[in-house]
Amino acid sequence: MPVITIERKVLAKNDEIAQQNRDLFARHGLFVFNLVSSPGAGKTSLLERTLETLRDRVRIAVVEGDVQTDFDAQRVARYGVPVVQIVTNGGCHLEARLVQDALAAIALPGLDVLVIENVGNLVCPANYDLGEALKVVLVSTTEGDDKPLKYPGMFRNASVLVINKVDLLPYVPCDLAALRRNALQINPALRVFETSCTTKAGIPEWCEWIAAQSSRRP
Amino acid sequence: MPVITIERKVLAKNDEIAQQNRDLFARHGLFVFNLVSSPGAGKTSLLERTLETLRDRVRIAVVEGDVQTDFDAQRVARYGVPVVQIVTNGGCHLEARLVQDALAAIALPGLDVLVIENVGNLVCPANYDLGEALKVVLVSTTEGDDKPLKYPGMFRNASVLVINKVDLLPYVPCDLAALRRNALQINPALRVFETSCTTKAGIPEWCEWIAAQSSRRP
Numbered sequence: 069m070p071v072i073t074i075e076r077k078v079l080a081k082n083d084e085i086a087q088q089n090r091d092l093f094a095r096h097g098l099f100v101f102n103l104v105s106s107p108g109a110g111k112t113s114l115l116e117r118t119l120e121t122l123r124d125r126v127r128i129a130v131v132e133g134d135v136q137t138d139f140d141a142q143r144v145a146r147y148g149v150p151v152v153q154i155v156t157n158g159g160c161h162l163e164a165r166l167v168q169d170a171l172a173a174i175a176l177p178g179l180d181v182l183v184i185e186n187v188g189n190l191v192c193p194a195n196y197d198l199g200e201a202l203k204v205v206l207v208s209t210t211e212g213d214d215k216p217l218k219y220p221g222m223f224r225n226a227s228v229l230v231i232n233k234v235d236l237l238p239y240v241p242c243d244l245a246a247l248r249r250n251a252l253q254i255n256p257a258l259r260v261f262e263t264s265c266t267t268k269a270g271i272p273e274w275c276e277w278i279a280a281q282s283s284r285r286p
Numbered sequence: 287m288p289v290i291t292i293e294r295k296v297l298a299k300n301d302e303i304a305q306q307n308r309d310l311f312a313r314h315g316l317f318v319f320n321l322v323s324s325p326g327a328g329k330t331s332l333l334e335r336t337l338e339t340l341r342d343r344v345r346i347a348v349v350e351g352d353v354q355t356d357f358d359a360q361r362v363a364r365y366g367v368p369v370v371q372i373v374t375n376g377g378c379h380l381e382a383r384l385v386q387d388a389l390a391a392i393a394l395p396g397l398d399v400l401v402i403e404n405v406g407n408l409v410c411p412a413n414y415d416l417g418e419a420l421k422v423v424l425v426s427t428t429e430g431d432d433k434p435l436k437y438p439g440m441f442r443n444a445s446v447l448v449i450n451k452v453d454l455l456p457y458v459p460c461d462l463a464a465l466r467r468n469a470l471q472i473n474p475a476l477r478v479f480e481t482s483c484t485t486k487a488g489i490p491e492w493c494e495w496i497a498a499q500s501s502r503r504p
Contacts, residue, residue: 106325107408107437108429135409137436158439160378160409188437190325191353191378191407210428210451211326218355219325219406221376233428236457241484266459 082196085164089171089199096176099282100184102162102198104222105206106215107188110232112140113265114206114274115183119147121275126282128181131170133162135187150174161192164199180282194221201281202227209233210240213247216254223254228261230274235264300414303382307389307417314394317500318402320380320416322440323424324433325406328450330358331483332424332492333401337365339493344500346399349388351380353405368392379410382417398500412439419499420445427451428458431465434472441472446479448492453482 093100103111112132119128129150132140141153152170154162167184174182184200186193194203205226207215210233216223223229229251237244244262251258261277263270311318321329330350337346347368350358359371370388372380385402392400402418404411412421423444425433428451434441441447447469455462462480469476479495481488 106406107433108324108426135437135439137432139432139436158409160407187409188324189378189407189409191376191405192410208326208428210426210454214355214357215325218352218357220354236428236454239454239457 082164085168086197086199089164089168098179098182100182100200102184102186102200102203104186104193104203106190106211109206109208110265111185111206112143115144117265117271118275119149121271123147126180126279127178129174129179131167131184133185133187156187160187160189161196162186162198163196167198190219190222194225204228206230206232209237209242213243216251220254223251229258231262234262234269235267300382303386304415304417307382307386316397316400318400318418320402320404320418320421322404322411322421324408324429327424327426328483329403329424330361333362335483335489336493337367339489341365344398344497345396347392347397349385349402351403351405374405378405378407379414380404380416381414385416408437408440412443422446424448424450427455427460431461434469438472441469447476449480451482452480452487453485
């Protein structure tokens with residue numbers, strides 16, 4: 069089965085470069101997370117609220133991953149933070165090599181946190197280590213409460229779950245308790261935040277968590 | 287570059303089986319569409335409203351594709367139509383071979399329409415022909431109006447766009463005119479429907495289109 073062999077080689081090569089990224093992040097005392105979700109769940113909006121809240125306290129840089137366009141990098145750049153856009157040109161996930169290349173354009177000394185916003189895809193990015201400390205999976209209430217059971221790989225590989233768009237709960241068929249329960253059934257160790265980027269509910273708690281992670285670094 | 291060569295071989299083999307599926311559908315006079323979207327955009331909900339509306343007029347069967355669980359097949363089965371669940375076990379898209387295998391479990395004679403609900407993923411399913419007459423891409427207003435520009439492959443390869451969850455427009459930052467404009471910029475030939483599976487807005491027009499497609503078959 070040559071396809072599987074080559075797929076394994078691709079993943080092994082990716083893991084090798086991810087480790088180089090991880091070593092680089094450690095040398096600079098950087099807290100790095102890989103932000104993953106379906107398209108339109110609110111990754112960039114969460115980043116905007118995060119930068120708005122933390123930019124005077126925590127030095128943050130962003131790597132944006134998209135299939136096409138630099139819209140997300142433009143949105144993030146308005147907050148005056150370093151940002152690099154990776155366009156995958158059809159690719160369904162970021163790989164460690166793409167992140168490594170992007171890092172060449174960011175001055176790492178002096179930074180506290182690096183956020184890597186992955187391509188919007190609840191399946192493929194689960195399997196690609198980028199060198200991050202952890203994955204944060206974002207799910208929107210509008211997607212319904214069954215997604216952790218239907219896309220378990222991503223929830224299993226993540227350490228943090230952000231349930232976004234809680235302001236829309238009155239209008240959508242999503243049982244918040246069931247969503248939490250389903251996620252914790254797949255991964256009981258998940259740390260869960262509930263946010264709305266519109267009302268800013270939950271944003272302070274989420275931002276305090278990031279600040280605490282970054283201050284724990286050497 | 288062996289990876290690319292093998293990827294090409296995989297796609298060539300897929301296209302060959304897709305053609306076998308297409309020939310089979312033609313022999314039975316079946317109208318077949320491949321329903322694609324992000325996770326949680328409302329593919330199964332749209333199917334439920336469609337079956338509710340059309341089941342006395344059009345004989346419909348469904349092939350469900352999911353990474354994990356048979357929740358969607360269970361939802362569809364309540365409408366008394368033939369349904370087969372494909373579980374990809376981590377796979378990010380359906381392939382023609384999986385559909386071919388699923389077809390063995392459905393009595394095709396007497397059917398008018400077959401709906402193939404793909405895995406929730408706005409990237410990977412764009413490149414895999416399953417033998418369908420056309421792709422229908424569903425996008426939810428909650429995903430924002432920029433998705434056609436950010437994930438152009440799927441919108442380029444689809445023939446029909448369903449903009450779902452229009453009932454949520456008052457609560458989400460989505461400009462419906464911009465969403466249509468962005469989609470038509472990528473693919474000017476797209477036929478566009480606007481629906482809500484909650485209020486049933488637009489469902490009659492969508493269902494009439496399906497009925498017309500099926501009655502046009504030999």
